[in-house]
Amino acid sequence: MKNLEIVVKKKLFSLDFDREKPVALAFSGGLDSTVLLNILLQIVDNKKLRAIYVCHNLRPKEELAKEILLIKKTCQIMRVRLTLVYIREGAIAEYAKQARCGIEAAARRFRYHALARTAQRWNISTIITAHHADDQIETFLMRLLRGGNLGALAGISPSRAIDKTSGVRVVRPLLQIERRELYNYAEKKGLEWSEDSTNEETIFLRNKIRHSLIPYLDSEFPSWKCSVIGYAPQIRNTQAFLHTCAEKHMHAMQKEYRGRPVLDLNLFKKREAVIRLEILKNFLQNFIYKHHIGYHALQNLDRAISDGALKAEAGGYEFDLTGGFLQFKGRARFSSAPSTRGISFLLDSYREDQYFLKVQAPGKYECGAFKLVVAYDSSNTNIPGLAHIVIDESEKIASVKIPISFPFVFRNKKEGDIIYTEAGIKGIDAIIKKSKIPEGTRHLVPLLEDKYGIAAVLISTFVKGSTLNAVCRNPSLGENGEIVYILLLMKGDHIINV
Template structure:
């Protein structure tokens, strides 16, 4: 999916007016109030703690702040703008906006974000996606998400930023955890969204999420105290999407049963990521012992595989098929379970399993053989 780069606004540039709704005075009041209200606000303190402790963002770092114009991203931008002016942080911020072009309100939201950036005295970067490149509606949301991250990575590279900050928060984490449970996730999947990761495989730029320990209501309360407006994305209320349905029908019930459910979900995800790291270390050690290569094929001894247990066997096979070129996002627990069942039973003969990216796995009487994509 392509994008079009729009002109940049330079730091300190002032507009004739702040938005199509003539909210200049309200913005200016909010910016002035930030020095008094936001400096000691609990929301800002929580974001600052997460930024340092979990996201490992150092003082003086340059960040692209992904800003859609919604309450979550505007709250993050306003909090980071407060930190940017502190001697202990000295952050260099660039406001980044990706215009998807799939909704009638998209252009007014882009203008809103650019005006907010100018009123905060921050540089603005914009990329316009080509909606025609998304193809049909099947998995369109996933394709747009990949294109959005690619555009944000390109922005960060263009301005020499080390980080891209997004406004995913604790409620998003809870919804993600529920979605993965419903779809059948492994320990790795139940770790949810990470505080910090590479924005793309092999990339230097890091994606950070300093709002994972706060919920949506805390961000909204922060903006209301500042008198800072935001924009609503009507697609967030589309309950044909699983996330929106969970947000409307399931999360309120969980919150009524346990008011701290968002914090509990965040703690669980942190714990599962810790377990995942232990599992990865154990798996890597076993793979070094068990996985070999012969005539271009990856070979694993079947008898040895039966003795390490179902969970570790699944992980060793996952390491091997990734080594053969399979896509990580297509090698889930459900894909591997049928292979593991075949390895653990006592049947002989040859059984083949076509995995993604052309990778072929064969279970024989004595071995598990994995042929890389394109080799057959």
Template sequence: MLSQFRENLSEKIPFVQEKKNLLAISGGIDSVVLAHLCKKAELNFSLAHCNFNLRGTESDADEKFVKKLAKELEVELFIEHFNTQKFAEEHQLSTQVSARKLRYFWFYELAEKHHFDFIFTAHHANDSLETYFINTLRGTGINGLTGIPEFNDKIFRPLLEFSRNEIENFAEKENLNWREDSSNKSDKYLRNKIRHHVIPVLEEENPQLLATFQQTQKNLQQTADLLEDYTTFLFSKLVEEINGNYYFNIQQLQETPHTKAVLFQLLHPFGFSEWNDVYHLLEAESGKQVFSKTHRLIKDRAVLILSKNEEKTSEDFYFAEEEKQLKFPLGIIEKDEVTKIEEKANEIAYLSGEKIKFPLLIRKWKAGDRFKPFGMKGSKKISDFLKDEKCSLLDKENTWVMCSAEQIIWVIGHRIHNDFKIKPTTTQSLKFTLKK
């Protein structure tokens, strides 16, 4: 096992002997074997142990065992205590999900602070098989059927090619000690139910189940890679990026074979799960939207707009007379004094300086706001103005106004107030330029 372990490391991580690694250690047989293999392979590694305080004295005994192991291996050890139950309640998560979030967040903190190149975890082939069944039961795309990835950013799982039996045989041969987690015997968790009741039945039918699965997993991974390449190609053809948002051409989507499957492939990386709602957007009226935890998808006439969920800001900004520029969420506004009107664009406002009262207020527009658009005699609600401008919901939400003495003088990036325009009699002309 050691020679295969070394070969795998050399193949997957070139110059592995020069890398600095962090090894997640629970005290169970898998992580203990991984620690001993790393020691025998003469790797540079430290241990990181999480005490989730979920099993009382058993958790404390695990920590004590790990401290002893680190001393025997002569490696650095990091230990962190978590109030996992409290975290789960506060964030409305299961205990398992909470522990996983806490664990990996801490690992990445350690990696950044102490400059670790990789974070090793002791997942093995049986874990990947169990994950396959869990994802199948929950409903998943092809990526969920490829098992646990060997690499995931800094995370590396060097035991994925080894079975639980191989790990146990190595531990027995090396006369290793480890801790048994009593929760692994409980059928409280889905993974344990699959491990104790589903897989043994399948192994009776096919004693080579694990080897068969590993070959299936390789085939699925090849298919997933091919699908990813095709999705990347489609993304370049169907999607346009504008100011950090993605615009999907609905007509082209509908003309593409297997439209729903294509939408799934394009959008699942952004956390969407209510797929029927996503598909219905193609025929929905403008303004309809679907949310994931991180993004939202908006129907706007002939396109779907994908944007990040951002915290709404109600903060106001003030532009003092002596200032030359102001930074705010939409970008930077620069102020110049000019003698004539030169370039014209929506991002540029020429205003009569003698009519302006500083400081100028920069804020988001709100319901009831009115102004007199340049070229018009009467006033107009900004909501109606933006509608006439055919602004998308996203554009409307991100529209800011510049105010002088509470009067809107510029709908930033759109139109100035007609009464503040520069005339032949104007003695001071100011140019405001929005740079996003």
């Protein structure tokens, strides 16, 4: 058991892991993440560790309820803080239909977006996942069978940025450890874990590979896994070198035409075919699609450029090739490509977390990602059921004593909002930026507003340990209002006081 803990610890530190900083574990309650949680507690202070469970709402409710109970119990025993994230029932199926992808792929997109948003919320920059060697093998075989570009065969990366904007990265320290080793560790430690019933359903390609193809290869070619695993880092290193070369050449070719980025095709044609395809992929991802670009679409576009065509269509989009430049024109008029390639349905769905609540009187309210308590005195004794509220001091809260008029509005900030403070008029966008709140969550920062204007900006729910609790307006502007105590907590978390 000690050997496994030492291997994981060494791997984490080789990936520039800083155990002094807060970290999150993607915790499903299954064997892999339960073992990893146990090992992490030998490396990281439990006060710096947060488990994040994402409920996709794809399995039977009874099974999910049992799993969540077990997850809460495990975190309570191990004295680890836990955040539960619930995805709206039906949202993943809707996305899969619009994006024309499988349920598994859609669930993965939602899961990683939820993990990134939750990490940002708690000022966490590293998420650890429990992907292991068996996952790596299955991913390699899946991508080999599906076909596509060579980079896909690099498999699961040990460390990568979760996206381009959040500043959150994913670290995977178990990729060289087989599942049987994790199982032996869990058995010896007496750990309890849940089993996902969908893992047995062979309608999914991964499960077909796991239950049919891999057992056959194991029986006929006993050493095949070692051979396959060896390819992944070789391909990953080759792709990293190719990407660096392509980026260097792309910067030399990139121009601006009518305020939009274009590629100089005379310089482009001088490069080798493999470099050209990588340049096209990088250019289109950075400035046009912001999505995965199919290998065949890149080939079609490169072929049109090489043939001297004046225009081209690739991946359902039109390109103008006149004037010696590659210019993006927009969606092809009669394209059958999925409309979601041009927009991010997933990100749009998450922008629906805008919120607005009208508060008529003191009481306890829920709105958006928050719980709001409004009282005439700080003890909450005048509101039934609030006298014994327990607050974990490590959690993000904001509290403010302020004169305000009923009814008032609790809402998220909007672009252009201002507040009249004792120091003068302040732009709320500037206040939030100065507070170093992550860009992806700035639109969620809560405000209090009554008939006299914005009364307060509640900062500390988004910046842990901030010395600035709230920015309030000049008291004289609300002097006709009633003095109230307002307590704001994040909701949607199962908080275990340890």
